Amino acid sequence: MxxxxxxxxxxxxxxxxxxxxxxxxxxxxxxxxxxxxxxxxxxxxxxxxxxxxxxxxxxxxxxxxxxxxxxxxxxxxxxxxxxxxxxxxxxxxxxxxxxxxxxxxxxxxxxxxxxxxxxxRPMKGISRPGIAAIWPTLRSDIIVLDMGATIGADARQLVDYAILGSALARALFDQDSPTIGLLNVGTEEVKGLESIKEAGRILAAASGAGFTYHGFVEGDDIGKGTVDVIVTEGFVGNIALKTAEGTARQVASYLRSALSANWMSKLGALLATSALNALRRKMDPRTVNGGVFMGLNGIVIKSHGGTDEVGFKSALGLGYEMARSHLIDKITEGMQRFPVSAVTDLPTPEPEASA
CATH class of the missing domain: 3.40.718.10 (Isopropylmalate Dehydrogenase)
Known part of the structure; x- marks a missing residue:
């Protein structure tokens, strides 16, 4: 037992x-x-x-x-x-x-x-905690962080998030070297803010230390599941999350309207009941409810405040899996793998209250 x-x-x-x-x-x-x-x-x-x-x-x-x-x-x-x-x-x-x-x-x-x-308290070596979310994609579930713990992020924080996200992927998905992508306005190395480009250079040099650095990814790569972990700062991450939730509800509303428009569409819906129920479950944000507070000396799960009992069950289940898989130990092990010299020259940001 x-x-x-x-x-x-x-x-x-x-x-x-x-x-x-x-x-x-x-x-x-x-x-x-x-x-x-x-x-x-x-x-x-x-x-x-x-x-x-x-x-x-x-x-x-x-x-x-x-x-x-x-x-x-x-x-x-x-x-x-x-x-x-x-x-x-x-x-x-x-x-x-x-x-x-x-x-x-x-x-x-x-x-x-x-x-x-x-x-x-933050774990030793982590400049600022982040919130990670499990995100369903066309390929499989992936991890996206930060989801809004901190507005704005410098290169050091983005590297921290990559380390934390890779540890979560190893804990959740049993992957030895999950792929990491930095969310950017393009995949070319010359594009994006300087903080993103600097974080990319650090991660490229450290690739293999518990993760495989894929490079820059764009917004549509989230839904494609191009990489196992997508790293961004909290402002962009939170907007992406809320946009995805709103889009899921919009598509579901369109689908309901289309399938009830006339007797032919209602008949088609009846014949496709099993497939439609599977689609409904896949698009239900309650089934992936829960954000993991990463980088602390303990595990905290944030459930969506407006969810119902099904969504809260999902958040509790996520917390159970995080504890069962010894997430804190995996993050500590990931920090030990990562070359300390990669970030020692980067300034540590001043603490700031989360939004």
């Missing part, structure tokens, strides 16, 4: 919390029996929901926290008033204290990153 994976959950984080959180945990436990949960939040709201799911209740502990971080609070304000006392902070603290293997929250992204960074 595999060792139990302990998940610390901010039960109050997200638009539909705590019901979507508790129901999502129930669904997650059905798929992975060797899971236990620590729910942080208001007991008077959490306990009645746990009573609806006796099997989940038997695998759960509830830690009362009266304070909840609002979705519109600035990271600095949330950190100042929520440190040590909020459900978000306590969910992260459980990882630091060794009570849990991973923390999951659907709360305020900026606040979660600020608290995670302050509580767990």
């Amino acid at each position: 595999t060792d139990t994976i302990r998940i610390s959950v901010d039960a109050m984080g997200g638009d539909n919390a705590p019901r979507a959180v508790i129901h999502g945990a129930h669904l997650a436990l059905k798929e992975r029996k060797n899971t236990s949960f620590i729910f942080h939040g208001r007991q008077e709201l959490i306990n009645p929901l746990l009573d609806e799911f006796p099997a989940l209740k038997a695998h759960s502990i509830v830690r009362h926290c009266e304070m909840v971080i609002a979705s519109d609070e600035k990271p600095s304000q949330a950190l100042r008033k929520g440190k040590n006392v909020s459900s978000m902070w306590q969910s992260i603290q459980a990882v630091k204290d060794g009570e849990a293997d991973v923390a999951v929250s659907g709360g305020n992204t900026g606040a979660l990153m600020a608290m995670s960074t302050f509580c767990l």
Whole structure:
């Protein structure tokens, strides 16, 4: 029997919390029996929901926290008033204290990153943490980072993200040397910002140190699955993510309209029910919900705040897999492989609050 994976959950984080959180945990436990949960939040709201799911209740502990971080609070304000006392902070603290293997929250992204960074601290050699997302493509799932932890990135940060992304690919996809691409406005070496070109030169020289550097990639390479890991800065990465989610919903809406336009199209839809259901599942953003906070001394998963129980189940499942595959050990090993001389001459950026 595999060792139990302990998940610390901010039960109050997200638009539909705590019901979507508790129901999502129930669904997650059905798929992975060797899971236990620590729910942080208001007991008077959490306990009645746990009573609806006796099997989940038997695998759960509830830690009362009266304070909840609002979705519109600035990271600095949330950190100042929520440190040590909020459900978000306590969910992260459980990882630091060794009570849990991973923390999951659907709360305020900026606040979660600020608290995670302050509580767990960046790993040695990592200039700034990033958020990685699992992205479905025509080939297979890939990893894209940064998804919005930091707006703007210099060459050092892009190299950090490449190291972190390759470690995540090795943990998730069991690849010894995943391919890395830098997102750019063109594939030619002369194109792009100087920070991207400098990061490309460093990664090209270090290719083989736990990853294979592919070169520059463009926006359409994300959907093609040209490489295993795509590296970009947070502003571009977040826009790409939201654009992809919006496009998926747009295409789904077009498809529904087309298949219900007349009796012929309705008949065609009926005959193709199995294929359409498979397509619907493939395009459902809830099935790949969850961003991994990379580069910290502990694992934190950010769930989409507006998701339902199916999406939260996916975020919990991602956290389970990250803990089970010993992600932190793989990142540490990746840092040891990477030639230190490649980045020692680059300046370390000043710390900055996440957006």
